[in-house]
Amino acid sequence: MDTLLNQLLDQFEAGLMDRTMKVMRIAADEKYSFPMELNKKQCARMLLGTDDTTTFDSRFNSHQDFPRIDCKRDKFPRDAVIEWYGKNWMRTGI
Template sequence: MNELMNQLLDQFEAGLMDRALKVMHVVTDEKRRFPMELNKSQCSEMLLGTRDTGTFDERFNCHKDFPRIEGRRDKFPRDAVIDWYHENWERTAVRS
């Protein structure tokens, strides 16, 4: 009886682990979580984990080469922003 219970518990645990990994993948995958075109607060949330647009402007948007879509409102292409960050993360520190 104990062996059968242990097998059932192992299967249950494996199922829970699989489900948790799937959920974590969706939550952490910015390409699934955010739309193709970001507004300023979405861009800030993706890069900083907060919708603080002041910090976003100070660290990222101030760079002339930061990817943006020209128009009346600030829009940013998600994939280009991700690529830019990977190439320029060292430049994004706030200097005092």
């Protein structure tokens, strides 16, 4: 039973790593197609591949240490967001 459970956990971990690598490749490519300062919709599109700002808020923007630019509108520094995701992807599950 332990062997089967370990195999399942290994497969799950490999799937998570595969997904992370896909997102990181997209983020690296998007680094050159998005502006240095992102609005919430652009940030959601870069990280999630969709304009879903509700999911962006719950998965990313809800973290106190998520990079933000202090101003009246929601703004996010693109490169810092990419770096934050690389270090914190495991904390972004719902």
